[in-house]
Amino acid sequence: MELQEIQHIGVVGAGLMGHGIAQVFASAGYRVNLYDSAPATLASAKERIGANCRVFVRLGLAKPEEIEVLLERISLCSSLEALCDGPQYLIEAVLEDIGVKRKVYSDLERFVSPDAILSSNTSAISITEIGEALQRKERFLGTHFWNPPHILPCVEVIKGAHTGEKVFETVCSLLEKTGKVPVRVMKDVPGFLGNRLQHAMWREAVALCENGIASAEDIDKVVKYGLGLRMPFLGPLETADLAGLDLTFEVHRYLFPHLDASTEPSPLLTALLAQGAKGAKTGRGFYPWPPEKLRRIIEARDGVLLKIVHEIVSGAPTDAADK
Numbered sequence: 001m002e003l004q005e006i007q008h009i010g011v012v013g014a015g016l017m018g019h020g021i022a023q024v025f026a027s028a029g030y031r032v033n034l035y036d037s038a039p040a041t042l043a044s045a046k047e048r049i050g051a052n053c054r055v056f057v058r059l060g061l062a063k064p065e066e067i068e069v070l071l072e073r074i075s076l077c078s079s080l081e082a083l084c085d086g087p088q089y090l091i092e093a094v095l096e097d098i099g100v101k102r103k104v105y106s107d108l109e110r111f112v113s114p115d116a117i118l119s120s121n122t123s124a125i126s127i128t129e130i131g132e133a134l135q136r137k138e139r140f141l142g143t144h145f146w147n148p149p150h151i152l153p154c155v156e157v158i159k160g161a162h163t164g165e166k167v168f169e170t171v172c173s174l175l176e177k178t179g180k181v182p183v184r185v186m187k188d189v190p191g192f193l194g195n196r197l198q199h200a201m202w203r204e205a206v207a208l209c210e211n212g213i214a215s216a217e218d219i220d221k222v223v224k225y226g227l228g229l230r231m232p233f234l235g236p237l238e239t240a241d242l243a244g245l246d247l248t249f250e251v252h253r254y255l256f257p258h259l260d261a262s263t264e265p266s267p268l269l270t271a272l273l274a275q276g277a278k279g280a281k282t283g284r285g286f287y288p289w290p291p292e293k294l295r296r297i298i299e300a301r302d303g304v305l306l307k308i309v310h311e312i313v314s315g316a317p318t319d320a321a322d323k
């Protein structure tokens with residue numbers, strides 16, 4: 001399918017990710033059909049998208065009158081069949097369960113047009129394995145948006161074993177057209193790129209906390225006020241080049257034997273879960289999360305991220321691959 005043929009987008013799942021993904025395409029001018037099997041979640045989607053948009057308005061990045069126009073482009077659909085009426089490209093963002101996802105795809109294939117493109121927002125599950133549910137596997141790929149999807153530019157585009165080359169490139173172009181930064185993942189490995197990098201760091205962070213090397217606050221501080229501040233501008237391989245690969249080599253030789261290499265989740269994480277501490281959603285994780293603190297932090301996070309993204313998009317020299 002050619003890029004110009006895509007005029008209408010479908011999103012399955014209107015939860016944390018799905019409503020923000022719908023916002024991305026509506027904000028780029030596309031008509032969007034949105035469906036969720038939980039009626040209350042679907043019903044609140046436009047309210048949540050409106051609240052997201054008001055953060056852009058507050059920072060002067062959108063006009064108040066644009067919110068209504070954007071919301072009017074989104075149709076809430078009460079069935080999968082209704083969702084499939086129109087879209088040439090559909091993204092699935094239902095819960096991270098291969099059985100649930102496969103069922104969605106086998107149902108979708110009954111209603112979508114034969115050449116519609118389908119993608120999954122899975123965080124880590126093999127695209128090839130999810131795609132087993134489909135008859136026409138060449139039209140299927142992964143598109144992993146990062147949370148909050150309406151703010152963070154990166155989308156990992158993952159090629160499954162059967163994904164067609166043309167399908168892959170059309171979706172990359174579509175994402176670019178919406179202002180996103182597609183990252184091509186050419187082999188379907190669990191966790192793709194971003195979650196492999198992120199969880200390598202989280203495994204070490206949890207191990208440092210568990211072993212009493214530092215408090216959770218101080219472990220987070222070293223990222224927030226140290227290495228994390230470089231990250232909007234420099235990736236790890238650019239940073240290694242700037243530090244010097246000879247130094248990097250010596251540090252790896254000395255340090256690697258001391259790093260956590262567990263192949264199971266840590267006992268500390270297991271113990272927290274046993275106590276019902278699932279993080280912000282239950283009010284407690286590594287930290288207490290009273291509702292007011294959570295609201296304040298999400299609002300502050302979105303404001304800071306938008307300013308950083310705006311700065312990058314407005315031309316900071318960030319790509320060391322440029323010649």
Ligand SMILES: NC(=O)c1ccc[n+]([C@@H]2O[C@H](COP(=O)([O-])OP(=O)(O)OC[C@H]3O[C@@H](n4cnc5c(N)ncnc54)[C@H](O)[C@@H]3O)[C@@H](O)[C@H]2O)c1
Pocket residue numbers: 012013014015016017018035036037038041093094095096097100104121122123124144145146147
């Ligand atoms: N939360 C994140 O930070 C994040 C980031 C990137 C990717 N993801 C991935 O995105 C996907 C969605 O995650 P989320 O955080 O938005 O979850 P969520 O629980 O907030 O939303 C999932 C939604 O799917 C709906 N749903 C479940 N079964 C359905 C079905 N059969 N048909 C239609 N809707 C159905 C649920 O009602 C729910 O509203 C997952 O694959 C997740 O791994 C999540």
